[in-house]
Amino acid sequence: MDPVGVDEDFRRQALTHLDALHNLAVYLTRNGSEAQDLVQETYVRAMRFSHRFQPGTHLRAWLFQILRNTFLTFYRLREREPALSEDGVPESGSPMFHDAPDRGGEQTEVGTDLERALARLPEEFRTPLLLAEIEGMPLEEVAHVMDCPVGTVKSRIFRAKERLRLYLKDYDQKTTNG
Amino acid sequence: MANEPETRYDEDPELTRLLRERLPRHPAPGSLRVAIVEAITPAPRPRWDWLWLAPSLVGAALAMVAVIGVATMLPVTVPGDPIQQIARAVVTEHARTLTWGGEQGVDVLPAALPRAMEESGLFVTKLFTGDDDLSLVSAAPTFVEQHRAISLGYMGRDGHAVTYVVMPGGTVTLPEVGRVQIESWRPLVRRESGFSLIMWKERKSNLLCALVADLVSDDDMTRLKQYFVKVRSATELSRTY
Secondary structure: OOOOOOOHHHHHHHHOOHHHHHHHHHHHHOOHHHHHHHHHHHHHHHHHOHHHOOOOOOHHHHHHHHHHHHHHHHHOOOOOOOOEOOOOOEOOOOOOOOOOOOOOHHHHHHHHHHHHHHHOOOHHHHHHHHHHHHOOOOHHHHHHHHOOOHHHHHHHHHHHHHHHHHHHHHHHHHHHHO | OOOOOOOOOOOOHHHHHHHHHHOOOOOOOHHHHHHHHHHHOOOOOOOHHHOOHHHHHHHHHHHHHHHHHHHHHOOOOOOOOHHHHHHHHHHHHHHHHHHHOOOOOOOOHHHHHHHHHHHHOEEEEEOOOEOOOEEEEEEEEEEEOOEEEEEEEEEEOOOOEEEEEEEEOOOOOOOOOOEOOEOOEOOEEEEEOOEEEEEEEEOOOOEEEEEEEOOOOHHHHHHHHHHHHHHHHHOEEEEOO
């Protein structure tokens, strides 16, 4: 990395998105230390290629795009992402991360099911859903991150929610029956 | 999935609320923030007035290595070698004669020789003044290694100058290494600074004698040895005091 020459204001603004980037990194990698590595690599790359960032555009979307591309390049190649079935849904549930904040009682239980259901979504569905619904990012920015049209983003979010409801209902039934 | 049909953006408020309220967020730990800030913040630039230090140290080190390297390649001289010091002094005398021109002519030489003897403290009882091959052209007092001496200049038929230097022998002893048998004598023959020397010592008078010329090839050296025989056999000096 060559941080020399990077504008101080650029550095400061980039750091304001650290929490959001780390949050997505956790949901992508499902591993605390790997998430930290991913975020750090994202910032290193952002500083290295800061000259490519066009001032006036959305820095947040640019950073998320770097993070996602880095994840796809390094982590997906390592087959951390579960193999997709023909319909784009993982064949089986993946083990959840266990370092989620403990909120206690019902919330923890619901949160755990929600996390488990979210983890079963393919990355193409999970990332736009998190960016739009959790980070509150406009669909245009999500489309920039995903490098696809806005319509495709809407479709993926729709299908992501559809599957989430299905998985949550499945968990609910198991809990009721159990 | 890039060509999947555009579907309406599902506004499921219940699921959206569930995601936003129940899905735990994972803020970056403090250690990560510190690590990233350190990684992307440039190190403070060194003060410019210290920038000379590194290249200066490198330069000094290189100079030291160069001095050591050159010193090991320099010719080693034995500081206490009197023969070499005398040889160099004789060569210097010869070079001085060549540079300033010592040829005095037949009308001056008879007067120059007594003066040279008087000022050098050496008395010439018998002198080779020349033949068809070699002619005496000058006689002058001189100093060799802080000793008064006499310098006799000869000129060869082929134009080579030969200088014959005689000085007090003192305690100087000629080494055996480098001695060459020339007729009944065994003088020391050596090369010094591009000149050839034949040195010998008169035991009776304890005078150190040297014949020097720019005769360095094998043929020239043979001629110098012939000159040595002429001078050595026909010259006799002693110390007046």
